[in-house]
Amino acid sequence: MLKQTIQVMIIEDDETATKIYERFTQKVEGFQVVATTSSGKQALELLNVFTPDLILLDVFLPDIKGTDLLWEIRKKFRNVDVIMITAANDVYTVREAIRGGAFSYLMKPIMLDKFMETLEHYKKTRIKLFSLVTVQQDDVNNFFRMKKSEEPILGETKTGALPKGIDKHTLKKITQKLKETNASTNAEELAKNLGASHSTVRRYLEYLVSNNEVEVEVMFGTIGRPERRYRKK
Missing domain, CATH: 3.40.50.2300 (Response regulator)
Incomplete structure (x- = not known):
């Protein structure tokens, strides 16, 4: 019982x-x-x-x-x-x-x-x-939290369509880097690793968050604005 x-x-x-x-x-x-x-x-x-x-x-x-x-x-x-x-x-x-x-x-x-x-x-x-x-x-x-084989890759819809401003190749680079990162990361760190702009990387990260494929944690420090850190689910 x-x-x-x-x-x-x-x-x-x-x-x-x-x-x-x-x-x-x-x-x-x-x-x-x-x-x-x-x-x-x-x-x-x-x-x-x-x-x-x-x-x-x-x-x-x-x-x-x-x-x-x-x-x-x-x-x-x-x-x-x-x-x-x-x-x-x-x-x-x-x-x-x-x-x-x-x-x-x-x-x-x-x-x-x-x-x-x-x-x-x-x-x-x-x-x-x-x-x-x-x-x-x-x-x-x-x-066992296994994904179905027919599921789309991280960030893509089932039809493969992406919203305006989200490029498939850039998305692939960002998601691949997230997969390789064990710890959480912020947009600035990821942008530096990819050689991309902070605003571009932040836009892609927030897109993945909206798709419920990346989780975000808000870290509150003693000075300045809260920091958003991202991790692949």
């Missing part, structure tokens, strides 16, 4: 990060943080007392690497789902997370909209997996 509330354990040695994850996890309806811990040893002790539905797991812990802890969790607590949250961007760690069955992999610094979106996707996936007896390929595609 599917429980109404998704119980969450946070394994993170940064106290500030733990508080942020806890606060924003509980902003998503249906989630409750029931435990937090800063080490792998404490986490395994807690898991022997109760079993959460979902673990938010850092990679860099003081006593064990998070991916090694992931394998320990898999051996003993196979019904627990895990979302990795880490600054680790090396391919080996990502491979281990995939092989260990992590539901998702979020890289620091965390974009809170993406964080909450991932939790919502986890909740929807969990509900559907408990409600279905058999699945279709489209269901599996949704579970």
